[in-house]
Amino acid sequence: MLVERAKNKISDVRADIEREITSRWLSDFQSRNEWLLVDGSLSGDYHKYDSPNIVGVIKSHQTQYFLWEDQQKILNLKARERSGIFIPKGRNRPDVYSWYLRLRPNDGRDVYFGLVRVEAAKCRRTLDMADEISRWLLAERSPLSMPDARWDRLIYPIHDCELYLKSTAPSHTSLDSLMTGLIA
């Protein structure tokens, strides 16, 4: 119970931070032809810009956006193939464009192997650039993010970033000792 609530709290705080950083980045760097790659769904005030340089990559597929028949097409995507662009529904946030992209062949593996969903701003440019953005992501398949279990979908820059964050995070041992200190 308590653990559950702590986890929720942490993920709320993290979402807030992400939102804020995204917004700040857009306001500071948007004009400089640089792109922000987000681990997960888009957040922040991207909708306030005409064509914001922001792309999200979603690795988990809890929500199914299509009915059986269309979903089959998506799950049958071959490596380097993408789906058509659609607007995912059901979230309380401004609309985005999205498509599925198969990063690696999944022959003999499960249907989600190598499959990511991409999000970008809902704007004309996204429609024009979907292929190009997909190619960018395909290029990032190497180096492999081994030994991470999600290496098939986790592109290396995100893995690298996680590695950095982990190295700055306090270790379990020091957290434990902090907690014990708090309780005592």
Add this chain to the structure above:
Amino acid sequence: MEQKYLIQVGRVVATEAKPSTAYSFSFWAAEGDSKVGIGTLVVVKKDDLKVYGVVVEGFGFTDLGSAMHDYIGSEGDPGSEAPTLRHEVRCYTAAVLRVEPEEPLQPVPVAPVYLADDMVVRNALRMDSFWEKSGIPIGLYQNGDLLSPVYLDSEFLLGPEAAHLNITGVSGLATKTSSIEFILLSIFEHFNERDDDGIAVVCFNVKGPDMLFLDFPGSTVDERDAEMYDLLRIPNTPFKNVKYFAPFKSDRVNLNTLRTHPDLIGNVTPLSWGLIDILEFTEVVLNRDDVDAKADALIAYIKDRVVNETSEVNGQQITVRNFQDMNHWFDMVLKEMEQSNRSEWKTHHYATIRKVYNRLSNLSTRYQGLISPDEFRSDLPWGDFEDRAVYVVDVANVDPQAQDLVFTRIVSQLRQRLEKGDLGVKHVIVVVDELNKYAPSDGQETYLKQTLLDISERGRYLGLVLFSAQQFRSQVHKRIVGNSATCIYGRMDMDELATPGYQVLTSATKEKLATLSKGQLMVRHPHFNQPIFVKFPRPNIMRGPDGIKAYPPANDLPLEEAVWQNLNRLDGGVSRNEVSDIVASAADSSEIVRAMNITLQRRPDDPISHFRNCVRKKAGVQTTPGSKPSFIPVLDPDPSDPFQD
């Protein structure tokens, strides 16, 4: 003073898998930093604590778990370049050289790591305690553009605390001969014992012309070498005072050396030992099995009562000063026994006398060229050794048994004279190359090996120090290299490095040793806790092969020609005809040889008359065994002879 800003090159890392200890630590180095490598000296600083270390191992790695992952990631195409590069980290392991303050001894802390500068090098190698007082520069520690002098402590190199130096490495690349020459030059410049002590070098040249041109400058003087000489404060010059010694060839006319060019032969002194010199070494020159107790007793009698004494045999007086006299003495003794029909002479049995006669008289034949049959004796200047002089004894072309005798007698003379303090100098460095030939770890016991062992074990108390070199240290007698406090390694052979003696070195250090370039050495010295890599400048000394090209050895001279040329060297006006006349008038050629050598040794103002007098006086003397002497032979010229000199 310490430089204000040391260059930081990394940071200590300690993990559970690879923790820091008091003796070693790891650190990672900044990306793309080429300043750190195996052998680099570093210092870790945290508050007042300084930990000095030397890099002994390096690892580079990324987060890649398996080669397979990279293969899959590149889809099997080695040419593919990923847009995002993996981090690559370079971790180094360093061995601790010194910690300040020394107590308490603790694991190395996690702290910044800096590159060593001159001052740090000095402290890291504990040279601060001795470099001013007794430092002998051995080379420069190089780190990027930085060159810091590295010093050996003369009290640990030349005694009395410890002594001896040994150098190992493959032929032609390890720069063994060159580095010994360089270190000797450095010692001559920097050794500052009390002024009257003096230090000299006795070099046994055992290989071709290796050390026969030590007093000539080399051909290549390179700017970088010159800079190194400046930093080490060593003059970039050859040895100033070198004297060469070599036995004769079997003709006793030509010297058995390659330094026979007419311009150079004047500085080569014959090594020619007489009866007195040899009798002390009968155990070396005679086969052990031959010298039983009875023979020993007779030899002792001869030493005490016959040599250099006038004794009476068979009613005749005889003074024995050389082999010829001794043979004569034996003849007289045997004759007396035969005439009186006795089997014993002064308790010595006839058979013993015959045997000892046979063995001793054989010596001047067996060691022809080295042992003089007559009164001519020529040797190292015992008692008059000069400070900072090099005495090169060329034994490269003599056979092993003569080498044995040369080494043993010279070293034993050095030892006796150093003990008594009447050598002329108080410190002598004996240089021997090819130690694995002369003191092999296996193989038979020789006097030479015993002699070398003796220097290495007891020499330092006497001021007798051994500098030795060999290709394969593992093949040298363990106690000889073991007693060597300073050990140097040039380029090494991988097979040699695989032998047990090198187990203490990390594999990276071994790899480095196997690829050292010329002029780079690894040094172990008692003050350094770990081996240190240094470079040294090429000695400005003519290399043997170049010397042979510049001064080709002369052809062997026939006797008469040799006499003329030699006398002419003393005095340019000697006429050829005169020499011919004297030679023709002599009884036999050995008489001419004797007279020539004595004349050369005495260097009289008027060589030709001296030579004539020497020959004339002795002409007609029959000294072959068995002849009937009808007079008292006093073969040594009378010192008060008015016709001499």
